[in-house]
Amino acid sequence: MVTIKDIARAANVSYSTVSKALNDSPLVKPETKTAILTKAKQLGYTPNFAAKHLVTKRTNTVGLVWPEINRVALTELARHVNKMMAAEGKNILLSISDPIEAIALFSRMRSDAILLFEEDIPQNQLPAQLDIPLLSYGVPGINQFPTVGVQHEYAMELAVSSLVQSGHASIGYVGMVDGIGRRQLAKQAGYLDALKKRELEPVLVDTKGLNSIDGSTAIAAFLTKSSLPDSLICSSYDIAVGTVRAIRQAGLSIPNDVAIISYDNIPQQAEGDVPLTAVGVPVETLAETLVQELLRLIAGEDGLVQELVPELVVRTSSRLRKQ
Amino acid sequence: MVTIKDIARAANVSYSTVSKALNDSPLVKPETKTAILTKAKQLGYTPNFAAKHLVTKRTNTVGLVWPEINRVALTELARHVNKMMAAEGKNILLSISDPIEAIALFSRMRSDAILLFEEDIPQNQLPAQLDIPLLSYGVPGINQFPTVGVQHEYAMELAVSSLVQSGHASIGYVGMVDGIGRRQLAKQAGYLDALKKRELEPVLVDTKGLNSIDGSTAIAAFLTKSSLPDSLICSSYDIAVGTVRAIRQAGLSIPNDVAIISYDNIPQQAEGDVPLTAVGVPVETLAETLVQELLRLIAGEDGLVQELVPELVVRTSSRLRKQ
């Protein structure tokens, strides 16, 4: 492995001059700089990250802890965060290992910060005190770390309110019921509250999982026993995809037979056979907030707990039915 | 940030003794060791990865370059590789950035090796010579690096042969047609060869993308113009999911109206409404081969180019039709 000492020898300068040249310091004469850079390229030099970090104390690396790399909406969010962090000169490194181990690894690596996409870690398993900042994406209050979250309850209120205004009196919910995901539980609670407030009867369709296939299976099973409510709120994009599939499979039409509102404000919602009305914080806003907060934490500022306000985007799937 | 020197001070020993104690060296007296370990825990010590690596020359880290974290089959493969590498004491770090930048990053980080899940990088953009081993997952011969691949052509031969034996004379292909993915192109070529050999007429259904939604959209569009062949080979699990959705949506039955064989030998193929016949190298075999090869490369042995042999698993979706 070639080091700056090898370059120094080849270029007949001291290795501290090489270091300066490689970092484009104004302290080194242009000709010397060019000569050194040429030699470095010739020798196939690759800077040693660890050595550099050891002295500069910065890794410009942010660890993303995300064991489940399989939700479309989260993938979209990760993609945005990755891109925006790159623009700030920070590299996102993703671990799909056990969250506790992943946090420990990023700690040892002295990542500038850790972003946690997994919220179901028992509080007592999280390190009581971390030396590097950790930002949690999820429901505030589940751990002691700064958190960026979404007002899920308000999102459900928006969805229910919109359906009611369109004349729907029976509104169902498709998602994991009484599951372990905090985000999922918050959505369910929000739905139940919004219905209760209006004295409407809730209908819960339990998907028992979060994949689109879980959504379609649950709807198909439900249909063998009874007919669907005339509108459904799906707890995520994936669930909505499965729900739409099962409904159309049953020969029903959207929105005429069943109106649909999906969770997750991502562009994909518009791109299916039936453009889906969606509620949620726009993925760009979410990403931007996460990045801003990470940069603040890295700069040593105090962590905040934020809950972002969701928006409703109306598309075909919940348009007013022709009476 | 607490260092071994802080621990040394607190425990009244030299910091080289602390280092030995933390590494569980037999050279240090048990009582001293216990005292040091206790102090370390008390102070909340986290070893500095960079410092350790700088002297030991090992990072025990493998970089996974995978910009598209959205294919079910690849996610399943990544999960297996991650788990198996963890068992070997190696940490997988994933980058979803531009592959060239990701490779450069892992180079600077001195990862023990790089695993490349993206095959459509122009040969001339890849570094001519890397100081750390790189293993490519994909079609052999597209770059100068050791590669683990799959005999896609043989997989297609297996699929076609199985359908022909079941009495199917019209066999279509659903996937990205003439796209840029090498794996996809190899599958398409294999399909065309297998049909030509039997003097059967090929039918290509172009999905123009790799998501399940692309599959269902393509099938639905195809159905507006003509009827489907009586059997279909889908180029991936995702495509098969979409294909099945669209077929059932059209009121057709699988396998009675249309038989389906899907690509990707993953457990998920069995779990849908219609258990899918699938062809491909079992994901466990694929993962094991990748891990073995990575470990060989890390040990300094020569890289190999391997093509694994796919297997066909027959399930409901291609069972003999009732005549």
Add this chain to the structure above:
DNA sequence: CTGAAAGCGCTTACAG
């Protein structure tokens, strides 16, 4: 068993 010393590959004041 314990500690002093050298060194991993860099950066950065500080002299010259």
Add this chain to the structure above:
DNA sequence: CTGAAAGCGCTTACAG
């Protein structure tokens, strides 16, 4: 402008 020196946080021969 250039170079010698110190030091980042560790490990590992080597003395004692």
